[in-house]
Amino acid sequence: MAKFELRTPPYALDALEPHMSKQTLEFHWGKHHRAYIDNLNKQIDGTDLERKNLEELVKLSYNNGNPQACFNNAGQAWNHDFFWSSIYPGGGGQPDGEVLELIERDFGSFEEFAKEFKAAGVSQFGSGWVWLILKDAKLSVLKTSNALNPLIWGYIPLTVVDVWEHAYYLDFQNHRPDYLNTFLDKLISWEAVAGRLARAKAFVNLGEPTIPEK
Amino acid sequence: MAALLTKMGSSGQARMLSHLWKRGVTTAVQQEVLPELPYDYNALEPVISAEIMLLHHQKHHQAYVTGFNKALEQLTTASDPRAIVALQSAINFNGGGHINHSIFWNNLAPPKEGGGEPPEGNLASAIESQFGSLDNLIAKLSASGAGVQGSGWVWLGLIKDSKLLKVETTANQDPLAAKGLVPLLGIDVWEHAYYLQYKNVRPDYLKNIWKVVNWSDVAKRYDSA
Numbered sequence: 003m004a005k006f007e008l009r010t011p012p013y014a015l016d017a018l019e020p021h022m023s024k025q026t027l028e029f030h031w032g033k034h035h036r037a038y039i040d041n042l043n044k045q046i047d048g049t050d051l052e053r054k055n056l057e058e059l060v061k062l063s064y065n066n067g068n069p070q071a072c073f074n075n076a077g078q079a080w081n082h083d084f085f086w087s088s089i090y091p092g093g094g095g096q097p098d099g100e101v102l103e104l105i106e107r108d109f110g111s112f113e114e115f116a117k118e119f120k121a122a123g124v125s126q127f128g129s130g131w132v133w134l135i136l137k138d139a140k141l142s143v144l145k146t147s148n149a150l151n152p153l154i155w156g157y158i159p160l161t162v163v164d165v166w167e168h169a170y171y172l173d174f175q176n177h178r179p180d181y182l183n184t185f186l187d188k189l190i191s192w193e194a195v196a197g198r199l200a201r202a203k204a205f206v207n208l209g210e211p212t213i214p215e216k
Numbered sequence: 217m218a219a220l221l222t223k224m225g226s227s228g229q230a231r232m233l234s235h236l237w238k239r240g241v242t243t244a245v246q247q248e249v250l251p252e253l254p255y256d257y258n259a260l261e262p263v264i265s266a267e268i269m270l271l272h273h274q275k276h277h278q279a280y281v282t283g284f285n286k287a288l289e290q291l292t293t294a295s296d297p298r299a300i301v302a303l304q305s306a307i308n309f310n311g312g313g314h315i316n317h318s319i320f321w322n323n324l325a326p327p328k329e330g331g332g333e334p335p336e337g338n339l340a341s342a343i344e345s346q347f348g349s350l351d352n353l354i355a356k357l358s359a360s361g362a363g364v365q366g367s368g369w370v371w372l373g374l375i376k377d378s379k380l381l382k383v384e385t386t387a388n389q390d391p392l393a394a395k396g397l398v399p400l401l402g403i404d405v406w407e408h409a410y411y412l413q414y415k416n417v418r419p420d421y422l423k424n425i426w427k428v429v430n431w432s433d434v435a436k437r438y439d440s441a
Contacts, residue, residue, distance in 0.1 A: 172411070
C-alpha cells in the first residue's frame with residue numbers, strides 16, 4: 003500500500019528564526035501539513051489512486067476543473083512540500099546568473115518582479131499562494147486560491163509563498179505585507195529556483211531554437 | 217458621513233460639492249465607518265481572547281472599511297468600463313467583509329449580556345420544527361464550519377419567502393445575500409478569527425463559540441426579515 007509520508011523540511015524547525023519562528027514551523031509543518039498528508043492517505047486508501055505519485059495525483063484529482071474529493075489534500079500536500087524547499091536559512095536577497103537574466107528580461111528589473119510578486123500576495127483575497135512560474139517559456143507571477151497550483155494548468159513552478167493566514171499569523175498577525183517583504187528579503191532560496199529552472203530546460207526551450215547546420 | 221460634513225463647515229461642504237460636481241458626480245460619496253464593538257475587547261474571554269478581538273476589529277474589519285471606501289472613491293473617477301469592472305473584486309471583497317463583520321459583532325455577546333442563552337419565541341419554534349433541536353442545529357453549523365476549505369463563513373440563513381431556515385457556507389467575504397438568503401447568524405471561520413488562540417484546531421473554536429452566541433440578536437433578525 004503506497005502511503006504518502008510527511009517529508010521533513012531541509013533544515014531544523016528553528017533554523018529560519020527570527021524570520022519564521024519555530025512555533026510557526028511546529029504548527030504549519032507539524033499540524034497543518036501533516037493533516038493534509040494523513041487525510042489524503044485516508045481518502046485514497048484502497049483505491050487505485052494509491053499507486054500515483056503526488057504530482058500525478060494532483061493533476062488527476064483536479065479533474066480539469068471538477069475536482070475530486072481528494073484534490074484539496076493532494077494539492078495542499080504538494081504545495082507545502084514545494085514551499086519548504088523554496089525557503090532556506092540565510093535566504094533572501096537577489097538571484098544571479100541565468101535566473102536574474104530571465105527576471106530582468108521578463109519583468110524589466112528585479113525591483114519590478116518584487117513589486118509584482120508582493121502585489122499579488124496582498125491582493126490574493128482569502129487563502130492561497132503566490133508563485134513564480136515558467137509559462138510559455140517566460141517567467142511570470144501567478145496567484146492561486148486555496149489548494150490550486152500551477153501544475154494543473156501545465157505551468158512550471160519555480161518558487162512559492164504561502165499566503166494562507168496560518169502561514170504568517172503567529173509571527174506577523176494581520177501584517178501580510180511585512181511577511182511578504184521578509185519572504186523576499188530573508189527566506190526565499192534562489193538556489194532552489196536555479197535548480198528548478200535547470201530541470202525545466204529539459205522540457206522548455208528558453209532561447210531561440212537553433213537549426214543545426216547540415 | 218454626517219459627522220464629516222459637520223466638521224467641514226458650510227464653505228468646506230460647498231468646496232467639496234463643487235469639486236464633485238466638476239468630476240460629474242452629483243451625489244456625495246458615502247464613506248463607511250467602523251462600527252463600535254458592543255462590548256469590551258475582553259468581554260468574550262475565555263472563548264475569544266482580547267488579543268484576537270482587538271486585531272479582528274481594529275485591524276481586519278477596519279481594513280475592509282478602509283479598502284471599501286478607497287474602492288468606492290476610485291469608482292467615482294473611473295472613466296471607462298475596464299477600470300470600473302477592475303474595481304469589482306475590491307468592492308465585493310471589502311464591502312462583503314464590512315457587511316459580514318458588522319453582523320458578526322452583534323451576533324456575539326458576553327454571557328452576562330445573554331451570550332450562550334438559547335433562543336426563545338418564533339426562532340426557537342422554527343429551529344425545533346426544522347432541525348429537531350437547537351443541539352442538532354449547532355452540530356450542523358459546527359460541522360459545516362469545520363468543512364469550509366480555505367477562508368469563509370458558516371451561516372444560519374433564512375429563505376425569506378418560505379421563512380425556512382438554512383445552514384449555508386460562503387467563501388472569502390462573499391455576503392450571504394449573494395446566495396439569496398437573509399443572514400441571521402454568521403460564524404467567521406477565517407484563520408484570523410481564531411488562530412492565535414486555537415491554532416489549527418478550528419473544531420475547538422467552533423465547539424466553544426456557542427457560549428457567546430447572542431441568540432436574541434439572531435431572533436430579532438429572524439422576526440424582522
